Amino acid sequence: MKVAVIVFPGSNCDQDTRWALERVGLKAELVWHTEGSLEGYGAVFLPGGFSYGDYLRAGALAKFSPVMGEVRRLAQRGYPVMGICNGFQVLTEAGLLPGALLANTNLHYTCKEVFLRVERTDLPFTSDYRQAQVLRLPIAHGEGRYYADEETLARLEQNRQIVFRYVEHQGQGGNPNGSLGDIAGIVNERGNVLGMMPHPERAVESVLGSVDGEGIFTSLSKALATLA
Numbered sequence: 092m093k094v095a096v097i098v099f100p101g102s103n104c105d106q107d108t109r110w111a112l113e114r115v116g117l118k119a120e121l122v123w124h125t126e127g128s129l130e131g132y133g134a135v136f137l138p139g140g141f142s143y144g145d146y147l148r149a150g151a152l153a154k155f156s157p158v159m160g161e162v163r164r165l166a167q168r169g170y171p172v173m174g175i176c177n178g179f180q181v182l183t184e185a186g187l188l189p190g191a192l193l194a195n196t197n198l199h200y201t202c203k204e205v206f207l208r209v210e211r212t213d214l215p216f217t218s219d220y221r222q223a224q225v226l227r228l229p230i231a232h233g234e235g236r237y238y239a240d241e242e243t244l245a246r247l248e249q250n251r252q253i254v255f256r257y258v259e260h261q262g263q264g265g266n267p268n269g270s271l272g273d274i275a276g277i278v279n280e281r282g283n284v285l286g287m288m289p290h291p292e293r294a295v296e297s298v299l300g301s302v303d304g305e306g307i308f309t310s311l312s313k314a315l316a317t318l319a
């Protein structure tokens with residue numbers, strides 16, 4: 092089954108995401124954001140970058156791209172949909188995931204390695220990880236502070252929708268941006284739409300400094316094989 096990687100004007104992690112998908116044997120294609128149909132695709136990635144130059148708010152304009160109607164339709168039909176960094180911002184702006192990504196508390200664009208704890212392994216994106224496994228992944232964002240009102244946060248906790256949390260590991264790491272609940276990634280109630288701020292596609296080969304992101308892609312590959 093083919094995976095669509097949507098390219099918005101200003102996306103800059105589209106090729107990396109396609110590379111990470113193809114390394115694990117998936118067939119991935121870049122799809123320009125004006126495309127009206129995603130017929131034939133079994134999963135969708137919204138990659139990182141600066142869609143529409145982050146004008147207004149990161150992800151706020153991309154939600155109006157023609158392809159987003161199709162992304163919404165696939166999400167509603169239960170297809171795996173994943174947003175990485177700017178893609179996560181687009182998913183919250185489009186209402187496909189709850190909450191919002193606000194400016195980092197330090198008001199700086201922040202590039203560094205962080206540590207994440209895997210909170211769920213029963214998802215099409217996380218089945219190859221161990222419960223509570225700690226991953227080392229890079230972040231690179233200016234608007235990554237996860238925010239939601241108390242009621243939404245309580246619902247996320249109750250439904251186990253928090254998939255990744257920033258943690259300290261051997262005295263390093265911790266919450267890099269002020270996200271509530273140390274939230275680095277969440278999933279929708281149904282479990283098929285995932286958004287995360289760190290970049291797993293930048294950590295799939297030892298030459299990149301970490302291979303901890305690979306599990307996202309191998310998990311998805313197995314999930315799509317069972318769907319096919």
Ligand SMILES: NC(=O)CC[C@H](N)C(=O)O
Binds near residue numbers: 139178233
């Ligand atoms: N790497 C990214 O996707 C960056 C996301 C967004 N442009 C931000 O700075 O928050």
